[in-house]
Amino acid sequence: MVANTTVEEVLAELEQADTLESIQDAILKLREYFEVENMVYHWVDSAGEQYGYGTYPLEWATRYQEQNYIRIDPVIAGCYKRFHPVDWKKLDWSGKAVRAFQAEAVEYGIGTQGYSIPIRGPNGQFALFTVNHTCDDAEWEKFTEDNRRELILIAHYFNQKALEFEPNRAPEQSQSLSPREIDAMTLLAIGYSRAQVAETLSISEHTLRVYIESARFKLGASNTTHAVARALSRGLIVV
Amino acid sequence: MVANTTVEEVLAELEQADTLESIQDAILKLREYFEVENMVYHWVDSAGEQYGYGTYPLEWATRYQEQNYIRIDPVIAGCYKRFHPVDWKKLDWSGKAVRAFQAEAVEYGIGTQGYSIPIRGPNGQFALFTVNHTCDDAEWEKFTEDNRRELILIAHYFNQKALEFEPNRAPEQSQSLSPREIDAMTLLAIGYSRAQVAETLSISEHTLRVYIESARFKLGASNTTHAVARALSRGLIVV
DNA sequence: TCCGACCTCGCTATTTCTGGGGAGTTAATA
DNA sequence: TATTAACTCCCCAGAAATAGCGAGGTCGGA
Numbered sequence: 001m002v003a004n005t006t007v008e009e010v011l012a013e014l015e016q017a018d019t020l021e022s023i024q025d026a027i028l029k030l031r032e033y034f035e036v037e038n039m040v041y042h043w044v045d046s047a048g049e050q051y052g053y054g055t056y057p058l059e060w061a062t063r064y065q066e067q068n069y070i071r072i073d074p075v076i077a078g079c080y081k082r083f084h085p086v087d088w089k090k091l092d093w094s095g096k097a098v099r100a101f102q103a104e105a106v107e108y109g110i111g112t113q114g115y116s117i118p119i120r121g122p123n124g125q126f127a128l129f130t131v132n133h134t135c136d137d138a139e140w141e142k143f144t145e146d147n148r149r150e151l152i153l154i155a156h157y158f159n160q161k162a163l164e165f166e167p168n169r170a171p172e173q174s175q176s177l178s179p180r181e182i183d184a185m186t187l188l189a190i191g192y193s194r195a196q197v198a199e200t201l202s203i204s205e206h207t208l209r210v211y212i213e214s215a216r217f218k219l220g221a222s223n224t225t226h227a228v229a230r231a232l233s234r235g236l237i238v239v
Numbered sequence: 240m241v242a243n244t245t246v247e248e249v250l251a252e253l254e255q256a257d258t259l260e261s262i263q264d265a266i267l268k269l270r271e272y273f274e275v276e277n278m279v280y281h282w283v284d285s286a287g288e289q290y291g292y293g294t295y296p297l298e299w300a301t302r303y304q305e306q307n308y309i310r311i312d313p314v315i316a317g318c319y320k321r322f323h324p325v326d327w328k329k330l331d332w333s334g335k336a337v338r339a340f341q342a343e344a345v346e347y348g349i350g351t352q353g354y355s356i357p358i359r360g361p362n363g364q365f366a367l368f369t370v371n372h373t374c375d376d377a378e379w380e381k382f383t384e385d386n387r388r389e390l391i392l393i394a395h396y397f398n399q400k401a402l403e404f405e406p407n408r409a410p411e412q413s414q415s416l417s418p419r420e421i422d423a424m425t426l427l428a429i430g431y432s433r434a435q436v437a438e439t440l441s442i443s444e445h446t447l448r449v450y451i452e453s454a455r456f457k458l459g460a461s462n463t464t465h466a467v468a469r470a471l472s473r474g475l476i477v478v
Numbered sequence: 479t480c481c482g483a484c485c486t487c488g489c490t491a492t493t494t495c496t497g498g499g500g501a502g503t504t505a506a507t508a
Numbered sequence: 509t510a511t512t513a514a515c516t517c518c519c520c521a522g523a524a525a526t527a528g529c530g531a532g533g534t535c536g537g538a
Contacts (some may be wrong), residue, residue, distance in 0.1 A: 044477065072418075076477060081361050081474040120359035120361075121359070122319060122320045122321060153391060159322065160322070163322055178513080190465065191464075191465035193461075193494075195494085204516075207516050210517090212495095214514095221430055225464045225467050226428070228464050229468070229471055233471060418484090419485065432524075433525070442486070443488085448526085449487090451525095463525075
């Protein structure tokens, strides 16, 4: 453990960080402090765009992007379904493609142990903060138990910084939907057809169409399915 | 500040808590420790149901529920749009109904200063952890700056407990989709039409239709929109 | 070895959705 | 008071999705 460097200090530094370099620097310091191989912050926004920074080898990051591994990565899939920090061992690594992915990750130098903290934002934004290492299970369990609190905090801080540097992703002032639009979107999301929705809401199908279209417009969606998907992932409706 | 009680200790206690009483007890201890008037954890689930615990006067909680104040409460509205902890002063308190609500809250004994931490879950779940007090702005700012980290952690812990006590909200196991089905659902969710999806995947539109239909069948959905909505809220696809 | 699950392609007909117009009322807010 | 936003209704034509029949190939596991 590096002397004279505490999490508190690095967090304080991170709080002041105003360049990408200083963030990367903070990551490196934290990696040293925790003595882990990798530490990564990864962001996926509601438009499917990704970005992140950390200590994964560049080759792996490139490969991951190229192969669109986000589609099969069980860390993404697993964390997306969960509230709380999750140990990679708890994830579902079955399936041929997944095992191949895992083997490849190891080849690229990714440790076998991992701990990822999911964070969600208002418009379906989703971020992951991951620490990654190679060691035996017992050691890793001790590590995650000892450091869970700090890691959660660090995840928050990185997330805050990520928003500062990507302001366009945060305020995406998705104008809220009107009550009727929410009704319409919600009923569509649970499988009603237009006719059923109109009947349920006791309005004409034409009127309903106006709502769907205005919702589509507000959400910047190209069709009903898209609009419902966006409303869902932005948390404007719930099913 | 109460001697011999640290946040660490209360968190450790909270971690072991297995009854609602012990959680309520932890809240009271934390309130003493932080020397604030109120401390509340509040949950809104995907069906619009609410529940929570804390130190707000029962009369206010009842009134709030009865009047459905969740609709106009700027704390809810504001936090719902934000990633990070927010000081109540930063919220939008304009509007007649909102000011009336605020005045009434003060009458019921709610402090004028507040700090709320939003937390989100996988299926549109949304929780708020709030501390509330009466003091001047400078004092409150110092308080929130000094204790932000602890409060974030406490929010996480309460949230974890909330999930333990409401296991039905945990992620459900559902039938997984095949890779091609996932591709299809994902592209539909980001707004592609059938023709565009087919072209993107380099398959005939007919083949695509087979995927959509089999996905629909697996998901028990009545149409494409429904299928995409289900795939999204089950975390089978990520947009 | 066989079964099931996955991937790929074709046809026709019907239903549903989308996109282009326009118009009037109420309620709240500035 | 004036303006804005939300809610409600109507027509039409073309585009897209759904429903029903099919067929054949590959690959891994029982």
